[in-house]
Amino acid sequence: MDGENNNVDGWTVQWHGKERKGINMNESGEEKESLIDPEQMNDDQMNEMIEQLCLSKAEEFRLIGYDQVSGADVWECVSDKYHKKGMPPLYEMVNDILSLKVTQFMNFITLNMYRGDTRKK
DSSP, X not given: OOSOEEEETTEEEEOOOSOEEEEEEOTTSOEEEEEEOGGGOOHXXXXXXXXXXXXXXXXXXXXXXXXXXXXXXXXXXXXXXHHHHOOOXXXXXXXXXXXXXXXXXXXXXXXXXXXXXXXXX
């Protein structure tokens, strides 16, 4: 497999893919397109990017009335399936976070409550 192994929250991750397009600001404050290569990102940058996506999804849930949802809760829900399959490529994690529905999240929380799994805060 192509890519470099990185560690995200104690999991070894195999990052795949080519350069990805991103948006940066130039000196005058205007947006300019740049290339982001996941293989060039260090662990801290990758963790920060995933954390920001989870915080964004938690904010989306708060806007529709689910006030107690945090970014960590979103990551716990999304990453639950990675325990069995292993960590997927970056694009799949991004898709899993951004496509998470409230019903999926609430099902995850309800099942964990029935199982007696405690949520980490």
